[in-house]
Amino acid sequence: MVNRIFLIAVIAGIPLSVLGSLLHWPSLIMFAVYCLTIIALAGFMGRATESLAIVAGPRIGGLLNATFGNAVELIISIFALQAGLNGVVLASLTGSVIGNLLLVGGLSFLIGGLKYKRQEFNVYDARHNSGLLIFSIIVAFVIPEVFSMDMDEGKTLTFSVGISIILILLYLFALFFKLVTHRGVYKHKTDEAGEHEEPEWGAKKATLVLLLATIAVAYVSENLVHTFEEVGETLGWSELFIGIIIVAIVGNAAEHASAIVMAYKNKMNVAVEIAVGSTLQIAMFVAPLLVLLSLMFENNLTLVFTMPELISMVTAVFLTIILTNDGDTNWFEGATLLAAYFIMGIGFYLL
Amino acid sequence: MVNRIFLIAVIAGIPLSVLGSLLHWPSLIMFAVYCLTIIALAGFMGRATESLAIVAGPRIGGLLNATFGNAVELIISIFALQAGLNGVVLASLTGSVIGNLLLVGGLSFLIGGLKYKRQEFNVYDARHNSGLLIFSIIVAFVIPEVFSMDMDEGKTLTFSVGISIILILLYLFALFFKLVTHRGVYKHKTDEAGEHEEPEWGAKKATLVLLLATIAVAYVSENLVHTFEEVGETLGWSELFIGIIIVAIVGNAAEHASAIVMAYKNKMNVAVEIAVGSTLQIAMFVAPLLVLLSLMFENNLTLVFTMPELISMVTAVFLTIILTNDGDTNWFEGATLLAAYFIMGIGFYLL
Amino acid sequence: MVNRIFLIAVIAGIPLSVLGSLLHWPSLIMFAVYCLTIIALAGFMGRATESLAIVAGPRIGGLLNATFGNAVELIISIFALQAGLNGVVLASLTGSVIGNLLLVGGLSFLIGGLKYKRQEFNVYDARHNSGLLIFSIIVAFVIPEVFSMDMDEGKTLTFSVGISIILILLYLFALFFKLVTHRGVYKHKTDEAGEHEEPEWGAKKATLVLLLATIAVAYVSENLVHTFEEVGETLGWSELFIGIIIVAIVGNAAEHASAIVMAYKNKMNVAVEIAVGSTLQIAMFVAPLLVLLSLMFENNLTLVFTMPELISMVTAVFLTIILTNDGDTNWFEGATLLAAYFIMGIGFYLL
DSSP states (O other): OHHHHHHHHHHHHHHHHHHHHHHTOOHHHHHHHHHHHHHHHHHHHHHHHHHHHHHHOHHHHHHHHHHHHHHHHHHHHHHHHHTTOHHHHHHHHHHHHHIIIIIIHHHHHHHHHHHOSOEEOOHHHHHHHHHHHIIIIIITTHHHHHHGGGSOHHHHHHHHHHHHHHHHHHHHHHHHIIIIITTTTSOOGGGSTTTTSOOSSOHHHHHHHHHHHHHHHHHHHHHHHHHHHHHHHHHTOOHHHIIIIIHHHHHTHHHHHHHHHHHHTTOHHHHHHHHHHHHHHIIIIIHHHHHHHHTTSSSOOOSOOOHHHHHHHHHHHHHHHHHHTTSEEOHHHHHHHHHHHHHHHHHHHHO | OHHHHHHHHHHHHHHHHHHHHHHTOOHHHHHHHHHHHHHHHHHHHHHHHHHHHHHHOHHHHHHHHHHHHHHHHHHHHHHHHHTTOHHHHHHHHHHHHHIIIIIIHHHHHHHHHHHOSOEEOOHHHHHHHHHHHIIIIIITTHHHHHHHTTSOHHHHHHHHHHHHHHHHHHHHHHHHIIIIITTTTSOOGGGGTTTTOOOSSOHHHHHHHHHHHHHHHHHHHHHHHHHHHHHHHHHTOOHHHIIIIIHHHHHTHHHHHHHHHHHHTTOHHHHHHHHHHHHHHIIIIIHHHHHHHGGGSSSOOOSOOOHHHHHHHHHHHHHHHHHHTTSEEOHHHHHHHHHHHHHHHHHHHHO | OHHHHHHHHHHHHHHHHHHHHHHTOOHHHHHHHHHHHHHHHHHHHHHHHHHHHHHHOHHHHHHHHHHHHHHHHHHHHHHHHHTTOHHHHHHHHHHHHHIIIIIIHHHHHHHHHHHOSOEEOOHHHHHHHHHHHIIIIIITTHHHHHHHTTSOHHHHHHHHHHHHHHHHHHHHHHHHIIIIITTTTSOOGGGSTTTTSOOSSOHHHHHHHHHHHHHHHHHHHHHHHHHHHHHHHHHTOOHHHIIIIIHHHHHTHHHHHHHHHHHHTTOHHHHHHHHHHHHHHIIIIIHHHHHHHHTTSSSOOOSOOOHHHHHHHHHHHHHHHHHHTTSEEOHHHHHHHHHHHHHHHHHHHHO
16 A cells, blocks of 8 residues: 555656756745655665565664665765855754654654554664764764864864774774674574564565665755755745754655664664664764765865754764663653654754 | 651641741741751651552652652742742752752662662663653753754743643653553562552541641741742852752752652662652653743743753763662662762852 | 793883983983883783782772772872972873773773673673762763853862862772672672682782882883973974873873783773773872862862863763673774774874
């Protein structure tokens, strides 16, 4: 039923997106077309990654989800960086962090929790991820903010580049740890659950769907970005609000879709891996990669967020850690994460 | 023995309070009379809530304690709000948060710990409460502080009202979670302990005592507030210090009494529920309710504390969470909480 | 093999240190001589404390390590205090905190983790220490920083003295708790491991070696300090960087050596006790003792760090707690701590 609606939305949405952008249809209409198309495409991506996740196991599956979700954001950010819109880049990084932790995580816990009284996931993975969240957000993002107050621009950039190299190195070490030296060392009773399920699509078909949907999402997303200015003026939204809230919701639609599907199927390991793993990929890979790539452009990017952005990320990390560190979720924990997201959303709307 | 002294103090204290306030006796004498009367009344409230707690079970019992302790503070704050004393209202909210977490919690752990080597309580409740402490203090109080630096007064008020509505909604969801959807889901071996005890008073007598003592405490507390200015001048205390330290100690005397009694009886579930539950009621119900009620007055209340107030609450939350998250207390953890309270107390005295 | 090299380094290093300082050899050469001598002496201290640790049990052994490591720092700081170099004292305290937590802890976890897939230690001790880290760094160091912004110098000093007395009292209570009232109450399966090992030296010989090596380390360290200014000028290092990074690395060489030896022998209880226990001794004993001692000098010391110093300590505490609170380490957790240390090191180098 939902799958059929999504198929129709994709079959109708992609040609409409191409046509509308060529014929310069009104921004507000195209904004709606783009959003719906992306959400429908995200549905396909969710099904494809779910099939691959069943084939490849929950951990690699979660990694796949996070990678394909953030490819879109990386592409958008590179275009924004090239245009010198550093503020929008930092805002969309912030939006991805709080969106993944609070909105994706919150919806997963809430919707999964409406079906199941208590959902468990691998507590070792949760603690491993908590350490990386503290490292990337609390250490690697807060330190340059505070130190840069006593530094000139050149030193701030040098510091950002140094931190970026360390972040990417530790991200690679984390993959090596998870996939090579400690693969299967930290097991949990829920890790077996659902692995006997049959995948909807085979590995080849799933990969093809995932690939095509990713390309289509990237194309539509880029068009979507160009409607933001006019939509912002029409609806009275600031660029900061669009960057942090709208880009995050639409740009992470793929994660939303698949995390919620996984939570609804009680595969909380994958759902949490998507929400937190995607955040870590943004903070430890996308953000530092953008800093390093910016060295090729005129406007260099430093890891110095605005205070509201930084405090939002920091408080989102503390809330996520305290709620996930027991390896157990319920609907109320989802509601708490969503309430925190609404508070930040109202704040950025009013700024 | 103690009960008899408390009975005498109440029988002597209430007429003396009425007489003294009518005849305008010296403030310092009345200050002592009011304080002793409230502490004695708190003793009765402790025994009454204890009786009700035995009848109703530890969780509802804890809730009852928190409600009757904070009714006094809500009434005092409404009077202060009406008089436009927003600074005193925020100070007394701060004082209630750090007083309940550090002073009530610290005394309970210390005195309970002098009798028992190791006291356990429901670790699921502790983690549930930790999530709400992070949500209410770290997210809902820190965010408006930081965002308001870039907002005008009107937007700060709008933001405070939005946060207040979200706080009250989540507080109601939390009650629904605890009492309806997840009642008894998170059990713990200590939950049965002491439930076979006989209540001192029946439900009717306990309710009557609780009601009368609450009314008397409210009457005496209000008189007490009017002595603060003169006492402050006489003893060299600032209004901030009186609001944060003195109002909290006397205003939370009921919680002190019953939490310590519970800890001494090794019913740590109730003791922790009083200390932390009362804090959460202040942060998630009393504070946002005061913001919403202030819309009816000339002086509107925003959720923007002073930095010393905010940092005191934030650090108190982190200390409480790290000490309670293992579901286990001892005398030294109580001493640590009290040491933190003394540091903040000295700080507010010197400010 | 290593022991023989260390023996030669000590036999050659001590006369060279005395000769070089009397004959005023070039600073850069003496800097290298002093450093190598201290590291070699630290090797002997490590073996001596290890022998004593086997005789006395892991907990007292860890305490011995921490005490003999910090005696050097206390002596250096008193000389610096007498010379009015308050900034260097606070910097070296900061350096000891982040050096012990991130560098000593990180190297122990990394090197131990290269040999063992997963190393366990007493989770009760880790949680006890976490509470004290939050108390000393997050409460006792952050509170005076924030409050002092609204205080004059006199009140800031009074506040620092008050906090110092509370810190030392709680430190004494902590010892009383660990060694008297709760000795052996919180046991763990790893606590027995390795206690059947034979000590290298007897208690008398180990004590003598420890005593002589400590005196020699103190002598050489003091000479080392006097080379810092010239070395800083020659190599382009700021005094802050030397205070925070170089003093910490060389001054804590004893802890480094013994913590890593313990981690390599899979005695993680001792390794963690050295890293975290030494931090707590700095924060709860050395720092407040220096504040109280400074009352006898002209320049009084207050507990007001610079913002980069404070934020480095605070984020180091959060990272350490999240990584140690599960009582389990691996090489990647060590790499994470070291990555945080490198980020702060680069930051202080650029400041």
